[in-house]
Amino acid sequence: MREFWIIFKQAFITKTKTKSFIITTLIMVAAIFLLANAQKIIDGVQQASSGSEEPVIKIMDESGHLVDRLKGQLDDSDIGTRIESTDETEEALSKQLSKEEIDSFMTLSIDENNIIHANYVTMSLVDFSLPTRLQDALQTIQTEMKAEELSLTGSEVQTLFAPIQFEQKNVSPSAKSEDELMQARILVYVLMFVIYFAVIIYSSMIAMEVATEKSSRVMEILISSVSPVKHMFAKVLGIGTLGIVQIIVYGIAGWIAFQTSKSDATEGIQSFFNFSDLNKVTLVYAVIFFLLGYFLYATLAALLGSLVSRTEDVQQMIMPMSLLIIAAFIIAATGLGNPELGYLKFTSYIPFFAPLVMFLRVGMLDLPVWEPLLSIGIMLLTIFVLGWFGARVYKGGVLMYGPSRSLKDIKKAIQLGKE
CATH class of the missing domain: 3.40.190.10 (Periplasmic binding protein-like II)
Structure with a gap:
C-alpha cells in the first residue's frame, strides 16, 4: 500500500501546486465574491458615472x-x-x-x-x-x-383584491409537498450541474495525466516499481480528492461571500436556496450519487487515457464517455418538470445515467427505498466490473505507444497485459 499512497499524494499534491489549478480556483472564488457583491458594484459604478x-x-x-x-x-x-x-x-x-x-x-x-x-x-x-x-x-x-x-x-x-383560498393536495404515493418539491427541484438542478462538470473536468484530468506520463516516458519508470492496478486507482482517488477539495473551497467561498454581502439580491438568493424543509436523506443521496458517478466515469477515463500516447489524442478518445454524461444530463433535465416520466424510471437503472437520473427521482419523488438502493447496487457492481476490466486494459495500455487507432486498441492492450 506504500506505493499506492505515494502515487496518491503525487497526483493530489502535484496538481494542487500547478499554476493552472491555483489560477482557476482563485478566478472562481473571485467570481463568486463578484456575484455576491454584483448589486453593490453596479450601484457604485452608476453613482460614479452619474457624479455626486x-x-x-x-x-x-x-x-x-x-x-x-x-x-x-x-x-x-x-x-x-x-x-x-x-x-x-x-x-x-x-x-x-x-x-x-x-x-x-x-x-x-x-x-x-x-x-x-x-x-x-x-x-x-x-x-x-x-x-x-x-x-x-x-x-x-x-x-x-x-x-x-x-x-x-x-x-x-x-x-x-382579496386572494381566493386555494389548496392543492396530491394523493400520489410518490408525491412530496409543494415546499419540498420546490426545494428538491432547486437542489437537484444545482447538484446536476456540479456532478456534470465534476465528471467532465476531473475525468478528463485523469485521462490527460495518464497520457502525459506516457508521452514523457515516466510511465515506464513507474510501472517498473508499482503495479498498473495500484497506479490506476491511486490516480483516480488522488484527483478525485483534489476535485472534492476544490468543490468544498467553492462552497465555503460562496457561503462567506453571501454572508458578508448583505443586500436585497443576496437575501433573495439565500431565501431561494433555503433547504430547511428538505428531507436530509436527499442530501445523503446527493453525496452518494456524486461519489459513485465520479468513480464510475473516472475509472473509465483512466482506462481510455491509458490507450493514447499523445495528449493531443485524449479528447478524441474520451469523446464517447463525454457523450454519455451529456446524454445523462439531458435526460435528467427533461425530467425536472415531470419526474414521473416512464423513460426516467428505466434510465435511472442504467449505471452511466443513474448518477443524475436516479438522483433526480430520489430528490423529487418519495420513492420506495429499494429503488435507489438497487440503482446504487448496480452502479457499485458496474464500478467493480469496470475496475477489474479497466485494470486489465490499463496494465497493457500504459505500455502501448504509437498512434491511437480508437477503441479497437482495447483488445491489443489486454493481450499485452497478459504477457
Missing part, C-alpha cells in the same frame, strides 16, 4: 395633480432618484435628454375615461427597476382614482 448629484426625472404633468400624488407614493421608498415637476414641452425635454442634462423624463395625462397615460423616456440600456417602481406607483394611484369615482372606501377596495 442625485439622478433627476423631470415629469410633465398635463393633468396638474398626478405628480404630487406620485411623489407621495414614492416618498416611502428610496428609489435613489429625484422627481421634479416641469412645464417644459416634450420636445425641450428630449433635447435635454440627448445632451445628458437629465437622466430621463416622463409625461403624464388622464383621458376622458379617467385612465392614466404615462410615457417614460430614457437613454439607459439597463434601466429596469425604476420604470417598474414608477408603474407600480401609478397603478396604485389609478386604483385610488377609480375607488373615488365609485365612492368606495379603503376597506371595500381591499376586498376587491
